[in-house]
Amino acid sequence: MEIHVYDTYVKAADGHTMHFDVITGEKDHPKAIEYGKEWLKEIGEGEAQMTQNECTFCHSQSCPEPVEQAIKEKGYFIQKMEGCP
Numbered sequence: 001m002e003i004h005v006y007d008t009y010v011k012a013a014d015g016h017t018m019h020f021d022v023i024t025g026e027k028d029h030p031k032a033i034e035y036g037k038e039w040l041k042e043i044g045e046g047e048a049q050m051t052q053n054e055c056t057f058c059h060s061q062s063c064p065e066p067v068e069q070a071i072k073e074k075g076y077f078i079q080k081m082e083g084c085p
Contacts, residue, residue, distance in 0.1 A: 001025060001062065001063055001068045001071070002025075002060055002061070002062060002063075003023050003024065003025060003060065003061060003062070003063040003067065003068075003071065003077075004023070004024050004025070004026065004027045004028075004032070004057065004059075004060045005021050005022075005023050005057075005058040005059050005060070005061070005079075006021060006022040006023070006024070006029070006032040006033075006036070006055050006056065006057055006058060007019075007021055007055070007056055007057075007058040008020050008021065008022055008036055008050070008054055008055040008056075009054055010036075010040065010045070010048045010049070010050050010054050011048060011049065012045055012048060012083065013045060013047060013048070016083050017082070017083055018045070018048075018082070018083040018084045019081040019082040019083060019084070020036075020039075020078055020079060020080050020081050020084050021058070021078070021079040021081065022035050022036045022039075022055060022076060022078060023063070023067060023071070023076060023077040023078070023079060024071065024075065024076050024077075025071045025072075025075070027057070027060065029052065029055075029057060031075075032055060032057075032076070033050055033051065033052070033055050035075060035076035035078075036050050036055055036078075037050050038076075039076075039078045043084075043085050
């Protein structure tokens with residue numbers, strides 16, 4: 001499966017920056033932003049600003065099985081990088 005990676009930097013409520021990738025099975029920037037906002041709500045950061053300025057397309061690649069499975073189940077996978085709970 002080919003995946004599409006959107007590099008994201010979002011300011012958390014306490015002021016620190018969260019860096020994460022939104023990974024999707026389709027190259028659809030608005031959908032990636034929607035998925036990122038959904039995840040932010042899940043972690044209690046639903047008020048964080050997430051637009052095309054915070055979330056940019058990075059690259060496409062093949063993916064490992066756990067990522068593919070998550071995309072099949074939820075439509076997306078979040079790869080936590082820095083400052084994420």
